[in-house]
Amino acid sequence: MSTERIxxxxxxxxxxxRGFTGFGAAASLCEATANSFKLYGVFRDQxxxxxxxxxxxxxxxxxxxxxxxxxxDLSGMQLNFDLSYQGLQTIDSAKFSWIDWAQFxxxxxxGEPVKVRLWDHATLVSGNYAAAQAxxxxxxxxxxxxxxxxxxxxxxxxxxxxxxxxxSAAYVAETFANSIxxxxxxxxxxxxxxxxxxxxxxxxxxxKNARTGTVDVNGTSVxxxxxxxxxxxxxxxxxxxxxxxYTVSAVTSPTTLTLTSAALNGTNTVYLAEYGGADGxxxxxYFVVRPGNMALAVSNPVLQLAGGNSDNVVWHISLDLGAVGxxxxxxxxxxxxxxLAPGRTYTDSEWSATFSNWTISDxxxxxxxxxxxxxxxxxxxxxxxxxxxxxxxxxxAANNYWHGFARQTDTPGDFVTISYKCASAHDLYLGTSLxxxxxxxxxxxxxxxxxxxxxxxNV
Numbered sequence: 001m002s003t004e005r006i007x008x009x010x011x012x013x014x015x016x017x018r019g020f021t022g023f024g025a026a027a028s029l030c031e032a033t034a035n036s037f038k039l040y041g042v043f044r045d046q047x048x049x050x051x052x053x054x055x056x057x058x059x060x061x062x063x064x065x066x067x068x069x070x071x072x073d074l075s076g077m078q079l080n081f082d083l084s085y086q087g088l089q090t091i092d093s094a095k096f097s098w099i100d101w102a103q104f105x106x107x108x109x110x111g112e113p114v115k116v117r118l119w120d121h122a123t124l125v126s127g128n129y130a131a132a133q134a135x136x137x138x139x140x141x142x143x144x145x146x147x148x149x150x151x152x153x154x155x156x157x158x159x160x161x162x163x164x165x166x167x168s169a170a171y172v173a174e175t176f177a178n179s180i181x182x183x184x185x186x187x188x189x190x191x192x193x194x195x196x197x198x199x200x201x202x203x204x205x206x207x208k209n210a211r212t213g214t215v216d217v218n219g220t221s222v223x224x225x226x227x228x229x230x231x232x233x234x235x236x237x238x239x240x241x242x243x244x245x246y247t248v249s250a251v252t253s254p255t256t257l258t259l260t261s262a263a264l265n266g267t268n269t270v271y272l273a274e275y276g277g278a279d280g281x282x283x284x285x286y287f288v289v290r291p292g293n294m295a296l297a298v299s300n301p302v303l304q305l306a307g308g309n310s311d312n313v314v315w316h317i318s319l320d321l322g323a324v325g326x327x328x329x330x331x332x333x334x335x336x337x338x339x340l341a342p343g344r345t346y347t348d349s350e351w352s353a354t355f356s357n358w359t360i361s362d363x364x365x366x367x368x369x370x371x372x373x374x375x376x377x378x379x380x381x382x383x384x385x386x387x388x389x390x391x392x393x394x395x396x397a398a399n400n401y402w403h404g405f406a407r408q409t410d411t412p413g414d415f416v417t418i419s420y421k422c423a424s425a426h427d428l429y430l431g432t433s434l435x436x437x438x439x440x441x442x443x444x445x446x447x448x449x450x451x452x453x454x455x456x457x458n459v
Contacts, residue, residue, distance in 0.1 A: 006068065007367045008055055009079060009360050011037040014369075016053045016061065024348075025050070027336075039353040043338040046346040049099050054332040068369035069429050072109050075327040076364035079319045080357070082125055083118075087351030089337045090310040091118040092129075092232060092277045094192060094211075101337035104319065106329045116324045118317055120254055122231040125314040129232045132280025132308030133208040136287075137299040138169040140203075145294035152176060154285045155193055157183065163296060169203025172296065176205050182243035184270050185212040186227055193283070196240070196272055209280025209305055215271045217241055219262040222271070224255040231315070232276050233257060240272040248273070280308035282342050316357075372429055379418060381407045390414025 006013040012032040017039070025048040027041030041050055055074075059067045083091070089101045097103065106114040140148070144163035150172070152159040159179040161172055177197040185194035196210035213227015222241070224230060230251050233239070237248050239259070247260040287301040321327055338349060360367055372378060379385050380402030392411025397404065407416070 006369050006371070007360070008071070008074065008077075008369060009358075009367070010034065011355070011358055014055070016056075018051050018053055035358045036354075036356045037358070038355070039336070040350070041336070041352075042348060042350050043346075044348050046338055046341060048338055049101070050336045052334045052336070054104075054334060055329070056331050057329070066371060068371045071366075071369060072328050072330060073364075073366050074321045074329060076362060076366065077321045077327075078361040079321060080317065080359045080361075081355050082314050082316050082357045083122075084127070084312055084314045084354045084356075085336075085351070086311045086353075087339060087349050088353060089339050090277065090313075091122065091315065092310055092313075093279050093340075094228065094275075095279060095340060099337050100335045104324075104332065104334060106326045106332040108325070109328045109330055114325045114329070116319065116326075119231055119315075120229055121319055121324075122254060122315040122317055123251070124232045125316050127313030128309050129234075129276035129313045130307055130309045131208045131210075131274045131276045132278075132283060132305035133206055134285075134300075134303035134305045135204055135206045136303055138172045138203040138205065139297050139299070140167065140169045140172065140295045142295060143167060144172070144296045147290075148293045148296035149290035150176075150293075150296060150298060151288040152180075152285060153288065154195060154283075155188075157193075159183075169296075170199070170201050173199035173203050173205040180207065181240050181245070181272060185210065185272060186214065186270055194272060194275070195283075195285070196238070196274055198238075207285060207303060207305070209275050209277075209283055209308060210272055211275035212270065212272050214268045215241070216267045217263050217269050218265055220249065220259040222257050222259065222263075225268055227271075228275065229254045230257050230273075232313075233273050234276075237274050242266065242269050276308060276310075276313075278308050278310040278339070280305050370429060377420075378402075379420065381405075381416075385418055385420060387417045387419075388414070389417065 008014065012034055015029060015032070015037065017027055017029045024044045025042060027039060027050040029037060029039055029052070031038045039050070039052065057070045057072045062068070085091070089095070091102060093102065100115065102117055102119065103115040104118055108114060143166040146163055146165035148163040150161050159176055161175055177199040180195050180197040188194070194210040194212040195207045197205060197207045199205050211228035213229075214225045216223045216225055222239075231254050233248055233251050235248055235250050239246050239248050239257075241263050244263065246263050249258040249260045251257045283305040285303045285305075287298050289298065289301060319326075326332060336351070336353060338346060338351070341347075382403060382405070388407065390409060390411055390413060392409035392414045393407055394409070396406050396408050398406040
């Protein structure tokens with residue numbers, strides 16, 4: 001008989017799927033090893049979802065003879081893994097999380113929920129994390145005629161150009177680019193919309209999906225303060241700080257990056273940078289052309305951004321479980337949702353999620369799960385060796401307890417006596433629950449044989 005020791009967060013032993021909904025939606029957890037696994041599935045409806053249980057203090061699956069005891073302690077642990085999605089609403093999306101596809105969720109032992117946004121702890125590893133973009137061309141043969149006018153609209157923001165006469169198409173493109181890049185896009189609630197622009201000498205204007213927020217600047221060091229964080233900002237790309245253009249040297253963490261040259265020092269400085277991902281493909285901007293324009297024209301008055309990509313992009317996620325409030329939990333899980341299909345009916349879609357380089361650092365040596373194992377003897381709450389004293393004891397249904405039921409009491413002074421004999425030194429595992437955080441459980445051990453007692457209280 002195997003004596004393998006299993007551990008918390010072990011992909012090929014303790015992870016499980018649940019919660020994929022009806023209408024033919026289905027999912028599979030497979031190809032699991034000690035440090036990697038994959039999920040495959042199909043969604044049939046925009047409201048479908050799937051849940052991956054990362055950790056459960058209660059073992060709901062194994063036979064009682066090999067079931068591990070409840071364990072809530074994750075203190076000192078750090079979870080690291082690489083993650084890549086295809087056909088799913090991805091963690092880099094800034095859209096409203098209609099179901100918790102953007103978060104790593106947990107429930108504390110107190111019943112308090114914990115939600116940690118994955119992208120806030122992500123670093124880009126590889127993949128084509130392209131930003132959605134669109135290009136238009138201006139023309140003004142012989143220069144603009146006085147009062148020629150174009151207005152660019154992005155949601156409820158407008159950028160207006162009125163000719164003084166003689167301006168070239170390149171000048172018009174540069175004017176729009178400067179207006180876009182110096183605008184304080186952080187005025188939008190939750191920084192939900194932003195653009196970054198560039199112009200060339202031929203009169204072409206290119207706009208890209210962007211992110212914004214505020215930062216503290218100290219020379220070449222930029223530290224995030226609010227708004228969108230830095231995962232996926234490319235080395236060599238342009239970042240605007242209070243309207244001034246600088247070049248990104250490297251992104252050193254989700255909240256820090258460095259510049260190739262020093263910027264003006266400042267606190268709560270507004271920044272603007274490219275924002276890759278599929279979200280940008282939903283952005284549309286348009287021009288209103290003054291009917292009386294004599295010379296100034298634009299090639300395409302409606303610009304639909306395209307080319308943004310989130311599929312098969314690999315992110316490295318690093319979670320210090322204590323730092324994010326998950327050191328004492330009942331359960332932790334990830335949720336997967338279909339990619340949002342704005343402006344069209346959702347159609348059946350296959351999807352996948354790949355987890356690799358899955359590792360746990362465990363400074364307190366708590367990762368191993370406690371299980372009685374081969375040769376042990378188990379006593380359940382319905383056995384004759386359990387003698388209940390007091391008038392408050394009742395029997396209740398409880399599928400994750402011994403034989404599907406439990407004994408419960410709310411009456412102070414009630415107790416249970418378990419008698420057994422063992423001729424040698426041994427470990428004694430006691431599993432119990434403190435219902436609704438009421439009462440105190442105490443244990444008294446009396447016997448001749450040397451015994452090591454581990455007591456697990458499901459509080």
